[in-house]
Amino acid sequence: xxxxxxxxxxxxxxxxxxxxxxxxxxxxxxxxxxxxxxxxxxxxxxxxxxxxxxxxxxxxxxxxxxxxxxxxxxxxxxxxxxxxxxxxxxxxxxxxxxxxxxxxxxxxxxxxxxxxxxxxxxxxxxxxxxxxxxxxxxxxxxxxxxxxxxxxxxxxxxxxxxxxxxxxxxxxxxxxxxxxxxxxxxxxxxxxxxxxxxxxxxxxxxxxxxxxxxxxxxxxxxxxxxxxxxxxxxxxxxxxxxxxxxxxxxxxxxxxxxxxxxxxxxxxxxxxxxxxxxxxxxxxxxxxxxxxxxxxxxxxxxxxxxxxxxxxxxxxxxxxxxxxxxxxxxxxxxxxxxxxxxxxxxxxxxxxxxxxxxxxxxxxxxxxxxxxxxxxxxxxxxxxxxxxxxxxxxxxxxxxxxxxxxxxxxxxxxxxxxxxxxxxxxxxxxxxxxxxxxxxxxxxxxxxxxxxxxxxxxxxxxxxxxxxxxxxxxxxxxx
Amino acid sequence: xxxxxxxxxxxxxxxxxxxxxxxxxxxxxxxxxxxxxxxxxxxxxxxxxxxxxxxxxxxxxxxxxxxxxxxxxxxxxxxxxxxxxxxxxxxxxx
Numbered sequence: 001x002x003x004x005x006x007x008x009x010x011x012x013x014x015x016x017x018x019x020x021x022x023x024x025x026x027x028x029x030x031x032x033x034x035x036x037x038x039x040x041x042x043x044x045x046x047x048x049x050x051x052x053x054x055x056x057x058x059x060x061x062x063x064x065x066x067x068x069x070x071x072x073x074x075x076x077x078x079x080x081x082x083x084x085x086x087x088x089x090x091x092x093x094x095x096x097x098x099x100x101x102x103x104x105x106x107x108x109x110x111x112x113x114x115x116x117x118x119x120x121x122x123x124x125x126x127x128x129x130x131x132x133x134x135x136x137x138x139x140x141x142x143x144x145x146x147x148x149x150x151x152x153x154x155x156x157x158x159x160x161x162x163x164x165x166x167x168x169x170x171x172x173x174x175x176x177x178x179x180x181x182x183x184x185x186x187x188x189x190x191x192x193x194x195x196x197x198x199x200x201x202x203x204x205x206x207x208x209x210x211x212x213x214x215x216x217x218x219x220x221x222x223x224x225x226x227x228x229x230x231x232x233x234x235x236x237x238x239x240x241x242x243x244x245x246x247x248x249x250x251x252x253x254x255x256x257x258x259x260x261x262x263x264x265x266x267x268x269x270x271x272x273x274x275x276x277x278x279x280x281x282x283x284x285x286x287x288x289x290x291x292x293x294x295x296x297x298x299x300x301x302x303x304x305x306x307x308x309x310x311x312x313x314x315x316x317x318x319x320x321x322x323x324x325x326x327x328x329x330x331x332x333x334x335x336x337x338x339x340x341x342x343x344x345x346x347x348x349x350x351x352x353x354x355x356x357x358x359x360x361x362x363x364x365x366x367x368x369x370x371x372x373x374x375x376x377x378x379x380x381x382x383x384x385x386x387x388x389x390x391x392x393x394x395x396x397x398x399x400x401x402x403x404x405x406x407x408x409x410x411x412x413x414x415x416x417x418x419x420x421x422x423x424x425x426x427x428x429x430x431x432x433x434x435x436x437x438x439x440x441x442x443x444x445x446x447x448x449x450x451x452x453x454x455x456x457x458x459x460x461x462x463x464x465x466x467x468x469x470x471x472x473x474x475x476x477x478x479x
Numbered sequence: 480x481x482x483x484x485x486x487x488x489x490x491x492x493x494x495x496x497x498x499x500x501x502x503x504x505x506x507x508x509x510x511x512x513x514x515x516x517x518x519x520x521x522x523x524x525x526x527x528x529x530x531x532x533x534x535x536x537x538x539x540x541x542x543x544x545x546x547x548x549x550x551x552x553x554x555x556x557x558x559x560x561x562x563x564x565x566x567x568x569x570x571x572x573x
Binding site: 029036077119120129130131132133134135137138141142146148233234385388389390391420421422425426455456458 | 503504516523528529533535537540546552
């Protein structure tokens, strides 16, 4: 079996599959297990210790994974996955290609668990391409893994707990937060309280973050969002303005100008679906699961035989639910490969599903705060860059939609939006939102086609080292 | 944050000497010393820098010893020659 991703879902899947006697290979592009949420700190940070959040969770995960017997391949960035056509009986069904240290490798398996996590959802804003504007995920990597502050005076913007947590990390690291801004009205949070009441632990942690921000004098603006980012060659000011419940700007309302040298911004998480797309698994657009997510049965099976989904890539539920979905995916794979009999499968999966139900309700409540909202992208001026790779403007996309583009791939062909090296991972959501606001259904809009290589791969990594004399030339026919 | 007072690694960015810590990525080492702009965008030649920090967005791509690589996914090594990507060096239709 191959597991792609060594975050909390992939690690749990690898451990459970190894326990079932499967031979497991884990691929992850990071240098250690933990995923984004439990990311291991850089080596130079290790001796200093200090206030890193949840170090025990990450350390426990890394120890369990290291001891489970699975083969672990870190620093391996997967750039292709395909189904093998002759996958009958015991011959492998899947081929996965990864690049490690500028060399490409291939691995084969009977079963494949995808635990590739999420990509962050971004809505373009005037000036958001200025250096110093970074994603919330980027901020957490900087702070947790690298011990680097995003700036001297930082504005943090986003719906839901991720923005609050980022602000807390900045304070922990000794930084200064000029403002936190959540486009949701405060009542969007209070509405969730009944659903959160039975999750005392996370609720208390959230309360502690709010208290820490209040003590540091950090203002939190609910129902506000970024109108523009300004600066000559990097961020110097952030303009905030009021928004309605759909995150649409309230015209003519008050604005605030905040001096800052960094802006951390993100509008929620979406499942990373490129591998499911490559492998032909059915996907469905479900805002509560973070947008496009794989169609699954109750035991994490995709519509492609032998393919399983785990963690947030299977639908955003957060870190607490990730080990549960990972375990269920591994049990299903073990069952389908004949390594678990029916009775013990049903027994074990029942336990795992009941445990998951307990934690999943918290994750879906939080996901509700950060559901995609097309109105948040639709208002930006024509002069705003939507596609950062290709410098494509909102006005050019609107022009192509007016000229007849109704699907996201038609929009891409007409404008180059999503054609750059990020493969549309940064701009795809915004491009889809512009189409949605023009009146098209997400099912019609579709997803940007996933194609290998999923990440830029140097040609030399694929060709390897060979000499001219290694090239087979057919002998010329004697004449 | 806190350094462990251990060894450092020197490399150059656009001819300027940068001191980093072993285990740091090129992107974080540059961010740490205040370098934000790493390249120029293809059409407008506007400054760009680190955005996702995890190898997805490709905004921090620089030329490292002659090869284009995301700075956030490349570890510092002594003597690396790192150059910003400039639009004018890419030709009219790169």
